[in-house]
Amino acid sequence: MTETLHIIGGGMAGSEAAWQAASMGVPVVIHEMRPETGTFAHRTAHLAEMVCSNSFRSDDDEQNAVGLLHWEMREAGGLVMAMADRHRLPAGGALAVDRDAFARDVTATLAAHPNVTLATGEITELPPVGRWIVATGPLTSSALGQSIARITGADALAFFDAIAPIVHADSVDMSVAWRQSRYDKGETEEERQAYLNCPMDRERYEAFIDALVAADKTEFHEGETAGYFDGCLPIEVMAERGRETLRHGPMKPVGLTNPHKPEKKPWAVVQLRRDNALGTLYNMVGFQTKMKYGAQTDVFRLIPGLENARFARLGGIHRNTFLNAPTLLDAELRLRARPHIRFAGQITGVEGYVESAAMGLFAGKLAAAEILGRRLPPAPPDSAVGALVHHITGGAEAKSFQPMNVNFGLFRPLDGVKGGRRGRRDRYKAYTDRAKAAWTAWLTQTALDAA
CATH class of the missing domain: 2.40.30.260 (Elongation Factor Tu (Ef-tu); domain 3)
Incomplete structure (x- = not known):
């Protein structure tokens, strides 16, 4: 019988991680504390509720790093992007959505998946055994936050969000x-x-x-x-x-x-x-x-x-709280002190809905592969997903670590020189072309490994 993956938190990252793992044939339980335990910002009990903006920002996959991240998640069969596309609103070059319809559809789609179970109630301690992904986001409950601090020996960093x-x-x-x-x-x-x-x-x-x-x-x-x-x-x-x-x-x-x-x-x-x-x-x-x-x-x-x-x-x-990820997480988003636990989403120190969901996508794939007895290759560093993973797990300076959106400054230089000798439009297009090739090769390799 296949081991169950447990995910704490049903936000963008938790929802995406659950979808990816369930789609790979792994049974998943999503532990969401709402509605029994609410937060300041949430209004509903839906998964993937958007509590701030209703925008996923630019959808330009040739000139914008977050648009490139959209593309990579779509190519990987991402649930968050599929639901965003389904409930898209006119917003110029941005991807904005009807937030309530989006969250309802994410919730219904996961609830209908035969490999997904939704469990309500607060998890207050990091579990000592099993396979877990912590995707509690920046509104991690006080009790669980204290448990994380005790186990890591480090206080979570604090910031305020409006x-x-x-x-x-x-x-x-x-x-x-x-x-x-x-x-x-x-x-x-x-x-x-x-x-x-x-x-x-x-x-x-x-x-x-x-x-x-x-x-x-x-x-x-x-x-x-x-x-x-x-x-x-x-x-x-x-x-x-x-x-x-x-x-x-x-x-x-x-x-x-x-x-x-x-x-x-x-x-x-x-x-x-x-x-x-x-x-x-x-x-x-x-x-x-x-x-x-x-x-x-x-x-x-x-x-x-x-x-x-x-x-x-x-x-x-x-x-809100987030981890000092460069000191606490390895390259597979595992907690160094307890490798059976992965972290995903905004609590890892990425900023934004899309970045959070992307870390959920990666963590879900990694955890599912591990349960199935496989090990995925590292995220390609030239991809948007890989650039983010590299930044939060070692590329950033730990002493000054703070939440970061995806941007081309996180990518390896072109032509051996930062930015190369190109104009900005050509440079950004070169970044996205290189990233798409790397991400496509990674997805192909993971599919071959699964076969």
């Missing part, structure tokens, strides 16, 4: 706002109009910055230190770094033309991205915040077009 508000579309004043994707990206008219844009002149922008800086913020508890993912900084933190920071970040006005005033270039623009298939909800892009709820409504209604905005969800901030 989520953005969601607005009811019918409360946006479309006599002020307009529909357009930046640089009119998208193959269809719907995609080219996937975002709502709220313009600001310089005076309104300056007043908005003043209000952001002065607003009441969530305070940290005594003994907590505030560190953030660079890719998920609260807007107030960005504003405090300089008055122009937001205007050159999430509020940049480039690539947009206001049809209400085509002769006047906006000083800054707030973008909202569709959050559900009905188009009734929109996410405020890049507007993660730690402002208190009352302050959020006051400040965000200073944005032209949002004066009467109704919020389906306000922003918030929560404490």
Whole structure:
């Protein structure tokens, strides 16, 4: 009888790991603590619930590292990408999804698989025996986190993560706002109009910055230190770094033309991205915040077009944890202190939905192969998956390790020189061509080994 693989956590990584292992013929039990034990950020008991943005970011597999990661996961039969494609929303060049439909479908697909069992209830200790993948994400429960710290002899690193508000579309004043994707990206008219844009002149922008800086913020508890993912900084933190920071970040006005005033270039623009298939909800892009709820409504209604905005969800901030993976995990994502346990997802120190799911994909394949008496070759270092694995398991400096999105800076240099002697577009295309060849060869080899 084939040994069972147990997976703690049913987020992006846990769901993908379960799908990969089950598809290889290994029985899997997903242990998800919700709904019995909830978290600050989750609203449902569904697997793979998206708690922050509803975007998987760029889907360009030739010029963008995360788009390349999408491609690699699709080629590997990834569940997360299949469900994302099924529930895709217009978002220009990005892959955005209807978050509720996506999570429901992931849950239903796994529940229907004959090799998958869903078990609810919190796991509070790292198990001493068996085959396990820990994919509890950045919201690992306190009890399990303490167990990890005891066994590794090292404290998990802490950081804070913020989520953005969601607005009811019918409360946006479309006599002020307009529909357009930046640089009119998208193959269809719907995609080219996937975002709502709220313009600001310089005076309104300056007043908005003043209000952001002065607003009441969530305070940290005594003994907590505030560190953030660079890719998920609260807007107030960005504003405090300089008055122009937001205007050159999430509020940049480039690539947009206001049809209400085509002769006047906006000083800054707030973008909202569709959050559900009905188009009734929109996410405020890049507007993660730690402002208190009352302050959020006051400040965000200073944005032209949002004066009467109704919020389906306000922003918030929560404490997250991740491992110092370069010191604790080996190249197969196994915990050095207990090799029968693998880690996957954001707790390993990758940042983002796609990166988390990719680590689940890799861990699930490795664990299933091990149970079946096989050993997979290492992830090819020239692939996006391999570049991430290398970074978190030894490529990064342990003393300064922090969560990282996939990017071409993690890839081996081209032509023996960092970046080679190519223009950026040619260089990125060379990275993706090399990665696709390496990943295809790896998948072919693993399939031959299985046969």
